[in-house]
Amino acid sequence: MPSVRTPGALLIALIAGLSTAAPPELRIKTAGEPLSDGPVGQVERRLDATRQYRIVRFKRPPDPSRLRQLERRGVRLLTRVPDDGWVARLPTDPQDPLVEDLLELIPFGAEQKISPVLKRMVSQRRTAQFIVEFQPDLLPGEMRWVLSLEGAQWREASWLAPHHLLVQGDWSLVERLARWQEVAYVFPAPSSEETADLVPCGAILDRSGPLPQYVASYGPGWDGPGLGSASLTYSFQKLPASLPPDIAREQFLRAMAVWQRYVLVSFTPSWNTLASRNLNIWFTTGAHGDSYPFDGSGGMLAHTFYPSPPNPEPIAGDMHFDDAETWRVGAFPDLFSVALHEIGHALGLGHSDDPSSVMYPYYRRYEDLAPVDIAMIRTLYAPRPNEVPPEPPFPAAPQLSISFPPPGQPYVTTANQVTVTGTATHPQGIRSVRWITSAGGSGMATGQEQWLAGPISLNEGTNRITIIAESTVGTAASEVVEVIRLSNSTSSSAINPTTPQSPGPGTPWTPEANEPRTYQPPRTVTPNAPAQPGKETPTAPQPPPDDTTPPVLDVTWPASPLASWSSPTIDIRGTARDDVGVVGVRWSTSAGAAGVAAGTTVWEAHAVPLIVGINTVTIQACDAAGNCSQRSVTIRRW
Ligand SMILES: [Zn+2]
Numbered sequence: 001m002p003s004v005r006t007p008g009a010l011l012i013a014l015i016a017g018l019s020t021a022a023p024p025e026l027r028i029k030t031a032g033e034p035l036s037d038g039p040v041g042q043v044e045r046r047l048d049a050t051r052q053y054r055i056v057r058f059k060r061p062p063d064p065s066r067l068r069q070l071e072r073r074g075v076r077l078l079t080r081v082p083d084d085g086w087v088a089r090l091p092t093d094p095q096d097p098l099v100e101d102l103l104e105l106i107p108f109g110a111e112q113k114i115s116p117v118l119k120r121m122v123s124q125r126r127t128a129q130f131i132v133e134f135q136p137d138l139l140p141g142e143m144r145w146v147l148s149l150e151g152a153q154w155r156e157a158s159w160l161a162p163h164h165l166l167v168q169g170d171w172s173l174v175e176r177l178a179r180w181q182e183v184a185y186v187f188p189a190p191s192s193e194e195t196a197d198l199v200p201c202g203a204i205l206d207r208s209g210p211l212p213q214y215v216a217s218y219g220p221g222w223d224g225p226g227l228g229s230a231s232l233t234y235s236f237q238k239l240p241a242s243l244p245p246d247i248a249r250e251q252f253l254r255a256m257a258v259w260q261r262y263v264l265v266s267f268t269p270s271w272n273t274l275a276s277r278n279l280n281i282w283f284t285t286g287a288h289g290d291s292y293p294f295d296g297s298g299g300m301l302a303h304t305f306y307p308s309p310p311n312p313e314p315i316a317g318d319m320h321f322d323d324a325e326t327w328r329v330g331a332f333p334d335l336f337s338v339a340l341h342e343i344g345h346a347l348g349l350g351h352s353d354d355p356s357s358v359m360y361p362y363y364r365r366y367e368d369l370a371p372v373d374i375a376m377i378r379t380l381y382a383p384r385p386n387e388v389p390p391e392p393p394f395p396a397a398p399q400l401s402i403s404f405p406p407p408g409q410p411y412v413t414t415a416n417q418v419t420v421t422g423t424a425t426h427p428q429g430i431r432s433v434r435w436i437t438s439a440g441g442s443g444m445a446t447g448q449e450q451w452l453a454g455p456i457s458l459n460e461g462t463n464r465i466t467i468i469a470e471s472t473v474g475t476a477a478s479e480v481v482e483v484i485r486l487s488n489s490t491s492s493s494a495i496n497p498t499t500p501q502s503p504g505p506g507t508p509w510t511p512e513a514n515e516p517r518t519y520q521p522p523r524t525v526t527p528n529a530p531a532q533p534g535k536e537t538p539t540a541p542q543p544p545p546d547d548t549t550p551p552v553l554d555v556t557w558p559a560s561p562l563a564s565w566s567s568p569t570i571d572i573r574g575t576a577r578d579d580v581g582v583v584g585v586r587w588s589t590s591a592g593a594a595g596v597a598a599g600t601t602v603w604e605a606h607a608v609p610l611i612v613g614i615n616t617v618t619i620q621a622c623d624a625a626g627n628c629s630q631r632s633v634t635i636r637r638w
């Protein structure tokens with residue numbers, strides 16, 4: 001996160017923080033621990049004599065000019081500490097009258113930087129693996145320097161979050177590290193056998209950025225102070241590209257049902273993505289308008305905005321997921337597990353220090369809440385009365401495996417199609433096996449326990465094919481196979497690099513897509529097109545060198561370029577003509593959704609998602625020489 005903030009943004013965040021009517025409280029896990037280091041930690045050690053880190057409160061709302069003065073004195077507000085505190089980096093002179101006039105320094109000593117869970121663990125085992133969380137603006141070299149000065153052994157691990165390091169040691173080392181003002185918190189590491197699939201929760205957010213690990217919860221929950229009940233809605237702005245919509249939706253419904261089983265919260269569906277008290281679920285990529293851009297495949301998976309109050313609406317409770325990930329069911333990254341964790345944040349929980357918790361800051365695969373999660377959520381909401389019988393455990397997921405291509409590594413081929421085979425079993429039987437590709441193709445496999453998917457068209461380069469098996473009781477499992485299609489070297493020099501790749505032959509998903517799909521060959525014949533599918537021949541069409549005429553593109557539905565619509569999705573249809581041949585029609589929306597239309601000369605963009613309000617959908621048709629035409633339709637969804 002940036003260490004310098006503009007005074008304007010700061011003021012908005014401050015007003016949001018100060019406008020809450022509830023009595024302010026610092027929701028720190030170790031607030032009850034004794035302050036052995038004195039009021040502001042006199043025995044602290046520090047790496048840099050010119051700066052100190054403090055938890056501060058504003059004595060009264062400052063005006064923008066006072067905030068600019070503070071910034072000029074070198075004061076930086078780094079992270080919120082709910083409800084009304086901040087982690088601040090201050091110059092070392094604490095006698096500055098402006099700082100004294102505006103800021104109250106909150107005592108936060110070394111004792112309060114040690115997780116109570118770690119304390120129990122070390123007293124039982126003498127040594128433990130633990131994670132040291134550093135202050136958010138520290139450089140990687142400074143973090144390691146602190147550890148070397150204490151003689152600590154640390155492990156570099158690729159799964160660690162940017163300001164975490166993994167250390168093994170005894171109680172004395174924990175105490176010595178906690179005395180460093182550059183250290184924010186020390187808490188237990190995940191047990192070592194779990195580290196294969198660990199990914200940190202990307203960020204837990206309010207408008208001012210991620211929260212420190214020592215924060216227990218954000219605000220009093222949607223029900224306000226005390227233990228009450230909350231009625232919330234949820235909406236799907238866009239579902240993941242890598243799973244069929246009905247399977248993805250089911251993972252969220254399962255995850256909401258888990259939280260609902262233990263406390264008095266309820267979730268009802270809504271189409272209004274901008275409503276208050278609504279958890280809007282959005283799969284998106286890269287920068288998406290909230291200053292926390294996603295980072296492509298791997299790394300950050302998701303982030304969630306805390307409830308209102310104190311977070312502002314309509315963003316409060318919203319959950320964003322990185323759509324560059326290949327989301328899966330029953331395997332990592334398991335959508336149900338990540339959704340279960342993020343809904344915990346949307347209900348107001350911070351991160352737990354207990355590695356068995358669903359709310360531990362590194363995701364694992366979960367089936368249910370741990371006892372510590374149930375206890376934590378019951379500090380925010382009233383427990384569901386005992387007379388309600390607990391739900392039966394979820395039925396098992398199918399066992400799905402891929403036989404061909406052989407699993408474990410990408411399969412390399414020069415063919416333009418592949419047929420994937422495998423098995424799927426479930427005690428109650430398999431209802432369907434389907435496939436979906438990273439290029440937007442999809443279809444039904446033939447067979448169930450022994451299934452065959454394809455032939456599936458391949459684009460040049462890497463193709464991710466997701467196979468989804470669904471049982472007759474509605475549970476699902478997915479597996480992914482990567483197929484790399486190499487270009488034929490004799491023809492690759494003739495391929496125009498701007499030639500769009502044609503979409504796969506499959507048809508888009510619809511939620512009721514339980515009927516077998518038939519293979520539809522591409523409608524357009526282009527010069528030098530592949531002779532027959534299945535043959536290992538170069539397939540990229542070779543354009544005539546002088547084709548500079550773009551296709552003629554028409555939208556036939558909606559009939560007007562300014563349309564009004566009530567459903568969350570719309571089918572857009574049209575035609576495209578070209579003297580050489582149209583090779584692909586793509587669509588994208590102003591809300592960030594995009595896809596490939598089925599067909600070319602006659603095309604249909606199926607189930608284009610619409611947000612409530614104004615949507616601009618852009619259709620682009622390209623020919624083999626890379627000449628493209630665009631048309632836009634503006635659709636107001638009400
Ligand atoms: Zn989290």
Ligand SMILES: [Zn+2]
Pocket residue numbers: 288290292303320
């Ligand atoms: Zn976001």
